[in-house]
Amino acid sequence: MTALGLPDTIQACLFDLDGVVTRTAVVHAAAWKEMFDAFLRGYDGQRPFDPSADYDEYVDGRPRADGVRAFLDSRGIHLPEGTSDDPPDAPTVHGLGNRKNELLLAKIRTDGVEAYDGTLRYLEAVRAQGLRTAIVSSSANCRDVLRSIGAEHFFDVRIDGVVAAERHLPGKPHPDTFLAAAHDLGVEPSRSAVFEDALAGMDAGRAGRFGYVVGVDRVGQTDALYAHGADTVVKDLSELGGKE
Secondary structure (H helix, E strand, O other), X not given: OOOOOOOOOOOEEEEOOEOOOEOOHHHHHHHHHHHHHHHHOXXXXXXXXXXXXXXXXXXXXXXXXXXXXXXXXXXXXXXXXXOOXXXXXXXXXXXXXXXXXXXXXXXXXXXXXXXXXXHHHHHHHHHHOOOEEEEEOOOOXXXXXXXXXXXXXXXXXXXXXXXXXXXXXXXXOOOHHHHHHHHHHOOOHHHEEEEEOOHHHHHHXXXXXXXXXXXXXXXXXXXXXXXXXXXXXXXXXXXXOOOO
């Protein structure tokens, strides 16, 4: 293992955004809960959205529409798909997703975005060692979030919700967005490391046969991260090394 805590065959690092680089996973969970709880009040006998269990299982790391669909399926609720430009009050999959995004952006505007200092230091060390880097996120707000924390310069490639839609790439747990990042960096998946906090991201790392998959446990799900394909699990990337 190198001083970065990675196999010496690794030439590129592919980072998720929410929960790995930024402290926005909890904000996403709160926005999902507010949106789904309001929606579920129209259905008798439905329990509220669980911001830990339901979030981790059905929506974390997935594109918005996929998260809406997966959660509603778990409750036996089926809605029309609608289209990506549906208004946030439309009773469709995309309408609910747009409502969640509206709530998320309002929370970010109010509270701002914080980065994980350990991740920023690790990124500096990774870049200093000459490894290639990419940000891989299902968020369509990825670029704005990176700019808000002054971290856009850390990444050679960005594959986010906007790029995925343009290229028709399925989101996590499919490996396609990570594979696209490795391709754009000119590095084989087997020589690329994935850094993720979401179970769907672990599944993507395993499915893509990446060289190393690092699970970042911010919420006490170490066992689940290993079960979904992590090679190692840390609470913060500072545990991997990279210090001078």
